[in-house]
Amino acid sequence: MPRLTGVKKINIAVFLSGTGSNFKNLIKYSLKKNSKFKIRLAVSNKSNSKGLDYADKYKIDKKIINYLNIKDSEINILNVLKKNKIDVICLAGFMKILTSNFIKRFKGKIINIHPSLLPKYKGLNTHQRVIDNNEMFSGCTVHYVNSKLDSGKIILQKKVKVLKTDTSDKLAKRVLKQEHLLYLKALEKVLTNL
Ligand code: GRF
16 A cells, blocks of 8 residues: 655545534544545534534634625635635535635635435435335435535435335434445545546
Protein backbone atom coordinates (compact mmCIF):
# COMPACT_ATOMS: atom_id res chain seq x y z
CA MET A 1 0.00 0.00 0.00
CA PRO A 2 1.47 3.39 -0.90
CA ARG A 3 1.65 5.68 2.09
CA LEU A 4 0.22 9.14 1.81
CA THR A 5 2.45 10.63 4.46
CA GLY A 6 3.40 14.12 3.43
CA VAL A 7 0.78 14.23 0.67
CA LYS A 8 -1.67 17.07 1.07
CA LYS A 9 -5.08 15.85 2.19
CA ILE A 10 -8.33 17.14 0.78
CA ASN A 11 -10.19 19.33 3.23
CA ILE A 12 -13.79 18.41 3.85
CA ALA A 13 -16.66 20.16 5.62
CA VAL A 14 -19.65 18.12 6.76
CA PHE A 15 -23.03 19.85 7.03
CA LEU A 16 -25.49 18.22 9.41
CA SER A 17 -28.58 18.91 11.47
CA GLY A 18 -29.16 15.73 13.47
CA THR A 19 -27.64 12.59 14.91
CA GLY A 20 -24.46 12.66 12.88
CA SER A 21 -23.80 8.95 12.44
CA ASN A 22 -22.60 9.58 8.88
CA PHE A 23 -20.44 12.41 10.18
CA LYS A 24 -18.89 10.14 12.80
CA ASN A 25 -18.27 7.46 10.23
CA LEU A 26 -16.52 9.92 7.89
CA ILE A 27 -14.37 11.22 10.74
CA LYS A 28 -13.31 7.72 11.77
CA TYR A 29 -12.32 6.84 8.23
CA SER A 30 -10.48 10.12 7.74
CA LEU A 31 -8.22 9.27 10.67
CA LYS A 32 -6.84 6.21 8.88
CA LYS A 33 -3.33 6.55 7.60
CA ASN A 34 -4.20 6.15 3.93
CA SER A 35 -7.25 8.40 3.89
CA LYS A 36 -7.13 11.06 1.19
CA PHE A 37 -9.15 13.55 3.20
CA LYS A 38 -9.37 15.35 6.47
CA ILE A 39 -12.59 16.55 8.08
CA ARG A 40 -11.82 20.15 8.89
CA LEU A 41 -15.20 21.59 9.75
CA ALA A 42 -18.74 20.77 10.83
CA VAL A 43 -21.54 23.16 9.89
CA SER A 44 -24.96 22.92 11.49
CA ASN A 45 -28.12 24.99 11.55
CA LYS A 46 -28.92 23.59 15.00
CA SER A 47 -26.78 24.26 18.02
CA ASN A 48 -28.19 21.15 19.70
CA SER A 49 -27.47 18.69 16.87
CA LYS A 50 -26.27 15.53 18.57
CA GLY A 51 -23.79 15.15 15.75
CA LEU A 52 -21.88 18.21 16.94
CA ASP A 53 -20.71 16.18 19.94
CA TYR A 54 -18.46 14.31 17.52
CA ALA A 55 -16.91 17.59 16.43
CA ASP A 56 -16.05 18.21 20.09
CA LYS A 57 -14.83 14.68 20.65
CA TYR A 58 -12.55 14.68 17.61
CA LYS A 59 -11.54 18.35 17.96
CA ILE A 60 -13.04 19.48 14.68
CA ASP A 61 -14.00 23.13 14.25
CA LYS A 62 -17.71 23.72 14.16
CA LYS A 63 -19.86 26.53 12.91
CA ILE A 64 -23.46 26.98 13.92
CA ILE A 65 -25.57 29.07 11.58
CA ASN A 66 -28.93 30.37 12.76
CA TYR A 67 -30.46 30.56 9.29
CA LEU A 68 -32.71 33.51 10.17
CA ASN A 69 -31.78 34.91 6.80
CA ILE A 70 -30.61 32.53 4.09
CA LYS A 71 -28.48 35.02 2.19
CA ASP A 72 -26.57 36.18 5.25
CA SER A 73 -26.25 32.63 6.51
CA GLU A 74 -24.73 31.42 3.29
CA ILE A 75 -22.32 34.36 3.12
CA ASN A 76 -21.32 33.48 6.63
CA ILE A 77 -20.82 29.82 5.74
CA LEU A 78 -18.83 30.68 2.61
CA ASN A 79 -16.47 32.79 4.71
CA VAL A 80 -15.83 29.96 7.15
CA LEU A 81 -15.31 27.52 4.30
CA LYS A 82 -12.75 29.83 2.78
CA LYS A 83 -11.00 30.34 6.10
CA ASN A 84 -10.72 26.58 6.54
CA LYS A 85 -9.63 26.04 2.92
CA ILE A 86 -12.47 23.60 2.32
CA ASP A 87 -12.31 21.69 -0.97
CA VAL A 88 -15.39 19.48 -0.77
CA ILE A 89 -18.70 19.61 1.15
CA CYS A 90 -20.49 16.48 2.35
CA LEU A 91 -24.11 16.93 3.36
CA ALA A 92 -25.15 14.34 5.93
CA GLY A 93 -28.62 14.92 7.27
CA PHE A 94 -28.47 18.68 6.66
CA MET A 95 -32.05 19.93 6.75
CA LYS A 96 -31.58 23.19 4.87
CA ILE A 97 -31.65 23.65 1.13
CA LEU A 98 -28.64 25.41 -0.35
CA THR A 99 -29.33 28.15 -2.88
CA SER A 100 -28.12 27.83 -6.45
CA ASN A 101 -25.86 30.77 -5.79
CA PHE A 102 -24.09 28.87 -3.03
CA ILE A 103 -23.93 25.67 -5.07
CA LYS A 104 -22.31 27.55 -7.97
CA ARG A 105 -19.45 28.51 -5.69
CA PHE A 106 -18.68 24.83 -5.04
CA LYS A 107 -19.67 23.43 -8.40
CA GLY A 108 -19.31 19.64 -8.54
CA LYS A 109 -17.93 19.62 -5.02
CA ILE A 110 -21.04 19.20 -2.89
CA ILE A 111 -22.43 15.74 -2.33
CA ASN A 112 -25.37 14.42 -0.32
CA ILE A 113 -26.62 11.11 1.00
CA HIS A 114 -30.29 10.28 0.80
CA PRO A 115 -32.01 7.21 2.28
CA SER A 116 -33.82 5.96 -0.82
CA LEU A 117 -33.11 4.71 -4.30
CA LEU A 118 -33.35 8.07 -6.04
CA PRO A 119 -35.09 9.32 -8.12
CA LYS A 120 -37.72 7.52 -6.06
CA TYR A 121 -38.77 8.94 -2.68
CA LYS A 122 -37.14 12.35 -2.63
CA GLY A 123 -37.71 14.44 0.47
CA LEU A 124 -38.68 13.35 3.96
CA ASN A 125 -40.35 10.29 5.47
CA THR A 126 -38.85 7.99 2.86
CA HIS A 127 -38.96 4.73 4.80
CA GLN A 128 -42.62 4.97 5.74
CA ARG A 129 -43.57 5.83 2.16
CA VAL A 130 -41.55 2.87 0.87
CA ILE A 131 -43.35 0.52 3.27
CA ASP A 132 -46.77 2.00 2.50
CA ASN A 133 -46.16 1.39 -1.19
CA ASN A 134 -45.15 -2.25 -0.61
CA GLU A 135 -41.81 -1.73 -2.31
CA MET A 136 -39.58 -4.82 -2.40
CA PHE A 137 -36.41 -2.76 -2.25
CA SER A 138 -35.28 0.47 -0.78
CA GLY A 139 -31.73 1.68 -0.28
CA CYS A 140 -29.57 4.75 -0.31
CA THR A 141 -28.02 7.11 -2.82
CA VAL A 142 -25.05 9.46 -2.81
CA HIS A 143 -25.45 12.21 -5.38
CA TYR A 144 -24.05 15.56 -6.40
CA VAL A 145 -26.10 18.48 -5.13
CA ASN A 146 -27.88 20.77 -7.53
CA SER A 147 -30.50 23.39 -6.78
CA LYS A 148 -33.39 20.90 -6.87
CA LEU A 149 -34.07 18.72 -3.85
CA ASP A 150 -32.40 15.27 -4.02
CA SER A 151 -32.05 15.59 -7.80
CA GLY A 152 -28.37 15.93 -8.68
CA LYS A 153 -26.34 13.37 -10.65
CA ILE A 154 -26.15 10.02 -8.91
CA ILE A 155 -22.70 8.86 -7.82
CA LEU A 156 -23.50 5.50 -6.21
CA GLN A 157 -26.51 3.59 -4.88
CA LYS A 158 -26.99 0.55 -2.69
CA LYS A 159 -30.14 -1.56 -2.59
CA VAL A 160 -31.62 -2.84 0.66
CA LYS A 161 -34.37 -5.45 0.74
CA VAL A 162 -37.59 -4.42 2.44
CA LEU A 163 -38.80 -7.14 4.82
CA LYS A 164 -42.43 -8.01 5.53
CA THR A 165 -41.80 -7.28 9.21
CA ASP A 166 -40.24 -3.87 8.57
CA THR A 167 -41.32 -0.76 10.39
CA SER A 168 -39.98 2.59 9.32
CA ASP A 169 -37.44 2.45 12.18
CA LYS A 170 -36.24 -1.04 11.39
CA LEU A 171 -35.78 -0.25 7.73
CA ALA A 172 -34.08 3.05 8.55
CA LYS A 173 -31.54 1.21 10.71
CA ARG A 174 -30.60 -1.27 8.00
CA VAL A 175 -30.40 1.46 5.37
CA LEU A 176 -28.25 3.63 7.64
CA LYS A 177 -25.71 0.82 8.00
CA GLN A 178 -25.40 0.74 4.22
CA GLU A 179 -25.24 4.55 4.06
CA HIS A 180 -22.06 4.51 6.10
CA LEU A 181 -20.36 2.16 3.65
CA LEU A 182 -21.75 3.87 0.58
CA TYR A 183 -20.74 7.37 1.61
CA LEU A 184 -17.11 6.35 1.94
CA LYS A 185 -17.08 4.59 -1.42
CA ALA A 186 -18.78 7.51 -3.16
CA LEU A 187 -16.48 10.05 -1.57
CA GLU A 188 -13.46 8.07 -2.67
CA LYS A 189 -14.83 8.13 -6.22
CA VAL A 190 -15.47 11.88 -6.09
CA LEU A 191 -12.03 12.66 -4.71
CA THR A 192 -10.34 10.52 -7.33
CA ASN A 193 -12.07 12.53 -10.06
CA LEU A 194 -11.39 15.98 -8.57
C1 GRF B 1 -29.50 9.80 6.89
O1 GRF B 1 -30.48 8.81 6.75
C2 GRF B 1 -29.28 10.50 5.59
O2 GRF B 1 -29.45 9.68 4.47
C3 GRF B 1 -30.34 11.56 5.60
O3 GRF B 1 -30.39 11.99 6.94
C4 GRF B 1 -29.94 10.92 7.79
C5 GRF B 1 -28.83 11.46 8.63
O4 GRF B 1 -28.42 10.53 9.57
N1 GRF B 1 -30.07 12.61 4.66
P1 GRF B 1 -27.17 10.82 10.49
O5 GRF B 1 -27.40 12.18 11.13
O6 GRF B 1 -25.95 10.80 9.64
O7 GRF B 1 -27.17 9.72 11.50
